[in-house]
Amino acid sequence: MRFGIVTFPGSNGDHDALMAVRLGLGQPAELVWHTERDLSAYDCLIIPGGFSYGDYLRPGAIARFAPVMEAVVREAEAGKPILGICNGFQILTEAGLLPGALLRNASLEFVCDWVFVRVERTDTPWTSRLASGTVLRLPIAHGDGRYYVDERTLAELERTGQVVFRYVDADGRVTAEANPNGSVANIAGVCNAQRNVVGLMPHPERAYDRLIGGDDGLQILASVLAVGLEVARGALRDVAE
């Protein structure tokens, strides 16, 4: 399964995503330059973390206008699995591919730590191999991670099952203390209505080896391989027919 990882000027999690897929998952992955207009060669896409364009205006606000984003939108509409991590999540919300917005952390400070998130939905390509309610331990590192939607949208997201990850304590309980940034309803990640586009603030691509603190992130990245298998089976069927 071929991963495309988009590099914007100022991306700094692109290399980590590349290493996580290559070293952690053993899959081929390539960096895609922000001027690329054709992403059809990739089976799935990662929009990585970092400070695209310095985040000087608002995180993701400039990157959403990069030439590559037209292709990202096209692939999203076509149903390709897309994962936005941290700044990538911010870019996808700015681009309107995911609902909500990411505001300054409630503490007004950048926060780097390890947190627990609970898997709320397993019907996305990025959580398909996980059991609902699984608690994962992942790193966070962001200054603007406070997920926000208004009450009506929140009710709608809960109803349609678009909340994919929630900050919890080690025992899987949703508590105020477990919420590192003041996100509404402890939301750590969401998906779009079609469920192929997922965004989250924690960094699964930094948790692919116990030596560096944990490998829970691999469970997210590996889930998408099931989609690859489906694609491969479909291709075999086509050949057989």
Place this chain on the structure above:
Amino acid sequence: MPVTPEILREVALTAEEYERAVALLGREPNRVELGMIGALWSEHCGYKHSRPLLKRLPSSGPHVVQGPGENAGAVELGDGLVAVLKIESHNHPSAVEPFQGAATGVGGIVRDIFAMGARPIALADSLRFGPLEEPRQQYLFRGVVGGIGWYGNCLGLPTVAGDVFVMPEYRQNPLVNAMCVGIAEREALVRARATGVGNLVVLVGADTGRDGIHGATFASVEDPERSHRGVVQVGNPFLEKLLLEACLEVLATGAVVAMQDLGAAGLTSASAEIAARGGTGIELDVALVPRREAGMTPYEVMLSESQERMLLVVRPERLDQVLEIFRRWELHAVVIGRVTDDGLLRVLENGAVVAELPVSLLTDACPTYVREARESPDIRARRQYDPRSLPDLAPSDVLPALLTLLRSPNIVSRRPIYRTYDHTILTNTVLPPGAGDAAVLRIKRHRFGIAIKTDCNPRYCFLDPRLGAQHAVAEATRNVSCVGAEPLAITDCLNFGNPERPEVYYQLVEAIEGMAEACRVLGVPVVSGNVSLYNETEGRSIPPTPVVGVVGRLADVRRHAGLGFAGEGTVFLLGPQSASLGASEYLASCHGVVAGAPPELDLELERRVQALVREAIQRGLVLAAHDCSEGGLLVALAESCVAGGVGGTFAIDELLAQSGRLDETLFGEAGSRVLVQVGPGAEGALLALAHAYAVPVMELGRTGGASFVVRGLLECSIAELREAWGAGIGA
């Protein structure tokens, strides 16, 4: 040109220095030339007072690939890789504008590392402030920590280690020393030597503005408060990220002969240094330099300290390839000059010569000074103070004293700082900040790893600069040994007051002698560094602060040790069994006394203790290891219990019997002491190993449970200790 005292003051040259320049040049310099000479003959660039002393530091050794004199030092790691390291101060700018001052300090040190062709992989910071409960210190603290985080986080580099110390003497002169470590293939290391007559000089990165003119000069005079924020540069970490990636890509092509960061004294310093190292000359035209604003004079262009700029020497036939890479990264890169063979730095403006100086005049002819060194009688008297003149601690006061020490800004948890620094990016962090005595990083696809730490106890250095500097080297290397790494090299940042005063010059001389001796005995060379003098205000100097940054190597990165006790085990004290209260944290925090002689240090024993700890970790005997320094034995035990979330029952009767005093036994400080916890069954092996290294060893007790017990003296819950220590610095 009539030279007035005002003009000389502006460029910070004395009348004698001016005469020297005229004599060497054979004529009077014009204004542009005078500004260039002033900047490069400043203390910051010219090392006027420190150069004769720095020669005493050992700088060679079996691992050294690059010693002092380049943008950064380099040591061999194995498998053809080197670690590149450098520390640098940004004290004066941070005193005036803490956020940008600290941020641009990070930016500058990172450029030094990638100018060597190394990929930066980690940052560390050594910080000093006045009492943090004061509003101005809060402003400085939050600004500095915020600036470091903002720049490093945006750049995508993990900030993994450092040290912080608070003393009232830093009120007007906070210290911000930033260290960066990079990794390079040994064969791909780049030297900043402009060679090949006719090769092109390319300037890349930010446009040049009027910011930071005379920053180097400003950093070489006293009293930052009398300066102004206008001379402090503003950082752009986004641009630096592009510059970093583009420069590494360009270097990989082999089209680049040399690369030099533009830091203090901007284009003047960068072009002079690169030509001096290459034994060549450089001719450049300031009209070709992209400007941020119109109407800048050649003087301003040559002395601007605009950040995020890099100077390259490129083979003419490969220029297009280089420019194409920079274009792809959307960076301005222009040819501004060429390498010549006449040994001159010739500055043109639209083809007309506006300055022409011998490169050697700028870089080698800077006068050096050997001053009168005399110890301050006040400090000598303070050192004579006998802490045993104080009444001993009553057993009932042990817990209150312990809690006071755990809340001291020099001991309390650093989590509020490192939580705001990204320390997991790049996916190499094996022991993050707070987990061990030093940070441990893996090197992907290699078995070995590296450890990083900075240290310096300025109270020791204040009371005895020679011994204090030895302790700085010993403690920094000990911390690296405590995670299982062999210290390979040191980068030092020498922060002192005004060297023209005999008491300060004495401190400088003594500290360098002390460092040199410790480095020799411990076998760790100094491969790079920086000197920051004139850290004083209204005649009051900072304590001497020779900050030591260390890079160590773990043969097998999986074999490392953290500082938190892990479950049940036996705790041993390795090293001296006596300690003293002079210059201790206990005296300062519990008695408000900064006096007495710092603890003695047996460097030979220190070497053996460190080797013992490393071998014990390599053999897999050790569950946890923790340096026992500020706050003494009880604080170290409490820290390891809190960090590991496990209690313990300890006995100190034997130590107490030796000392006769409770305060000294529990809170006295000593060098060369390490706590190690070993698992059940490993006790004998550790004792045998300690015996083989001829290191004193004593069993202190066993871990387990949730209570912290010192038999017959103290019993409290780990939660109570955690509450005190966990409040965090600056809270």
